[in-house]
Amino acid sequence: MPYRDPHTAAPALWALYHSTGCEFEASFAEFSGDSHARKGLESLAIGLYRQEFGASPTVQFGRVPKGYRASSQNNSRLIAAGARFRGGLYDGPPLAEHLAGVPPVGPLTPSAQSQSWCGHSWSEWVALSDARYRIPSNTVGLYRIRGDCDGALLYIGQGVLPNRPVAHLSKITKVGHAQGEMFAAQRRLEVSWVAAPKRRAHQLLELENDLIAAHVLHLNCAPAAQFKG
Incomplete structure (x- = not known):
């Protein structure tokens, strides 16, 4: 092998x-x-x-x-x-x-910033800088980050929250970091999340992929900071 x-x-x-x-x-x-x-x-x-x-x-x-x-x-x-x-x-x-994967939670819907996007029940939007205090520790799930644009997203991710979304803030100080530069250029950085405590790592990746797919399908591009490291 x-x-x-x-x-x-x-x-x-x-x-x-x-x-x-x-x-x-x-x-x-x-x-x-x-x-x-x-x-x-x-x-x-x-x-x-x-x-x-x-x-x-x-x-x-x-x-x-x-x-x-x-x-x-x-x-x-x-x-x-x-x-x-x-x-x-x-x-x-x-x-x-x-272990088997999981089916999509819902259709690949538009309105990437809505609270019912793709069949999930998303949290309210909170400042990314406050995520450590607003998201319960060791929450496993999906998250999405938005900047100044009211339609598109900056990034979609998954894993242990709030650590994963908060980690993006540290990239802002790294000179030449492509994702960090995009985050630094925003006047607004907010995060919304959905808990998925029973999902395994590969199942979270499946659901994350569905969200990226919906963004591409309806906005003709992946979130701006996606795939930027």
């Missing part, structure tokens, strides 16, 4: 081939825009797929077939720590990567 680098889906595709002997086919479309636009269209393609089938593509978001364990990533940090490993056949207890 290959490592998760250079592509995170490689272990799962290897497992499918190993278990079934299946053939794979590829299809592609040329695109001349920048990486921000390209990644936005990728999110849209996945989001539309999820709307049609009620699930993500089979090995999207780090999932692997049962009976296999995925390899680790392959980088100098893991090598130095002795933590790099090859995956393969696995007969132990279920791992998070074996």
